[in-house]
Amino acid sequence: MQNKFTHDEINLVCIYNPGNRKGAIDALVEMRGELTQEEAELRELTDSVLGKLQAMSDGDFDELELVPDFDEE
Secondary structure (H helix, E strand, C coil): HHEEECHHHHHHHHHCCCCCHHHHHHHHHHHHHHCCCHHHHHHHHHHHHHHHHHHCCHHHHHHHCCCCCCCCC
């Protein structure tokens, strides 16, 4: 499951993760609602992450290695 998330997606989940899958989804939905038209790239990234989070189980989420890495690849 870990490899289904890109580097940027993992970082986004780390930023908006309160500790559980539902909380991460709720936080990302709220953040997405605040994005401007100029933030289309972040909106696309957020939509991708939301789709993956919604498709996984809580158990799968708990197994993710959510370690942020903000260094450039």
